[in-house]
Amino acid sequence: MMISIKQLSKLYRMKSQNVQAVDDVTLDIKRGDIFGVIGYSGAGKSTFIRLINRLEEPTQGQVMINDTNITELSVNKLRKERQKIGMIFQHFNLLWSRTVYENIAFPLEIAGVTKQKRRDKVLELIELVGLSGREQSYPSQLSGGQKQRVGIARALANDPDVLLCDEATSALDPETTDDILNLLVSINQKLNLTIIMITHEMHVIQKICHRVAVMDQGKVVEQGDVLDVFVKPQSKTAKRFVQQLNPLEHNQDSLKPFITKEENSEVVKLHFIGNDAKRALISNVLKTFDIEINILQGSISPTQEGTYGTLYVELDGNRSVIDETIKFIQSSGVEVEVIDDVT
Numbered sequence: 314m315m316i317s318i319k320q321l322s323k324l325y326r327m328k329s330q331n332v333q334a335v336d337d338v339t340l341d342i343k344r345g346d347i348f349g350v351i352g353y354s355g356a357g358k359s360t361f362i363r364l365i366n367r368l369e370e371p372t373q374g375q376v377m378i379n380d381t382n383i384t385e386l387s388v389n390k391l392r393k394e395r396q397k398i399g400m401i402f403q404h405f406n407l408l409w410s411r412t413v414y415e416n417i418a419f420p421l422e423i424a425g426v427t428k429q430k431r432r433d434k435v436l437e438l439i440e441l442v443g444l445s446g447r448e449q450s451y452p453s454q455l456s457g458g459q460k461q462r463v464g465i466a467r468a469l470a471n472d473p474d475v476l477l478c479d480e481a482t483s484a485l486d487p488e489t490t491d492d493i494l495n496l497l498v499s500i501n502q503k504l505n506l507t508i509i510m511i512t513h514e515m516h517v518i519q520k521i522c523h524r525v526a527v528m529d530q531g532k533v534v535e536q537g538d539v540l541d542v543f544v545k546p547q548s549k550t551a552k553r554f555v556q557q558l559n560p561l562e563h564n565q566d567s568l569k570p571f572i573t574k575e576e577n578s579e580v581v582k583l584h585f586i587g588n589d590a591k592r593a594l595i596s597n598v599l600k601t602f603d604i605e606i607n608i609l610q611g612s613i614s615p616t617q618e619g620t621y622g623t624l625y626v627e628l629d630g631n632r633s634v635i636d637e638t639i640k641f642i643q644s645s646g647v648e649v650e651v652i653d654d655v656t
């Protein structure tokens with residue numbers, strides 16, 4: 314295990330009240346994973362990610378990275394260890410009086426890297442993040458997406474094992490967000506870099522994460538493979554986030570006008586996972602059974618771990634044929650949920 318977090322907590326003590334910002338969080342993150350942490354504002358995400366590199370000191374618990382106990386390190390050792398933990402921020406946190414080149418060179422200067430080596434590394438990073446030609450620009454002359462590219466290059470300067478991303482795309486428009494997410498995926502693959510990503514947008518999780526933890530009031534209320542959490546969210550918070558992606562699909566009221574309400578009809582929701590989504594299931598059913606199928610609504614969501622699709626259909630026919638049809642669909646590996654309460 315690359316990162317192992319045990320019973321991590323942070324209590325902010327204030328005059329008027331105490332806030333348990335992070336509450337007993339235990340998580341394991343594998344090398345090379347893109348691990349998402351999602352939660353609403355105030356859930357404790359920023360505090361959590363800042364506890365990992367001790368920008369905030371935990372009140373309790375342990376953070377292990379590559380068998381180093383981060384929580385126990387002295388200030389000096391922590392400074393050294395932090396070079397292996399890159400971080401990017403929502404508002405980029407660039408040095409405004411320095412050029413793109415100088416911003417990226419900065420962590421190398423601090424690490425005592427010689428001028429020639431610095432130069433090679435900076436130029437390599439500028440190429441990696443797609444900023445060739447902008448070396449001498451100042452942050453004020455760059456777009457938001459370009460600024461975040463500088464942030465990413467700077468975070469990678471000392472060849473970290475881990476990249477912490479604190480709402481790294483929240484200040485960007487949707488198109489630029491996708492560009493930056495694609496860049497993070499390509500860096501993750503090229504460098505086998507482990508990435509921890511804090512966000513309040515399910516889209517970000519869907520697009521790039523392998524695994525996800527859902528935070529609510531300082532606690533992790535659910536965690537698992539992104540595809541599993543998408544298909545079967547367990548907690549109320551996870552369900553709300555999944556709905557964010559496709560609000561229409563989760564509002565079953567919107568199906569009502571399309572249902573014929575024949576006496577013998579049944580409305581079912583089919584869950585297609587991975588390659589199931591590519592099969593011609595419906596036409597197979599129609600060839601095999603004497604049944605009518607009324608398609609009500611469908612959607613497909615690609616994730617890093619495969620595709621997830623849902624399809625609402627109304628099956629109309631003889632009761633026993635409907636039952637056989639449902640069995641047939643289930644036996645082909647597609648999950649069938651009978652929806653009783655739409656009509």
Ligand SMILES: Nc1ncnc2c1ncn2[C@@H]1O[C@H](COP(=O)(O)OP(=O)(O)OP(=O)(O)O)[C@@H](O)[C@H]1O
Nearest residue numbers: 325332333334352353354355356357358359360361
């Ligand atoms: N330095 C601080 N001192 C006191 N309380 C804090 C401090 N930082 C955060 N908090 C409180 O801790 C809780 C969690 O905040 P945090 O910023 O970690 O949540 P978040 O999920 O990142 O939300 P947001 O996206 O709005 O920043 C909030 O109630 C917040 O007010």
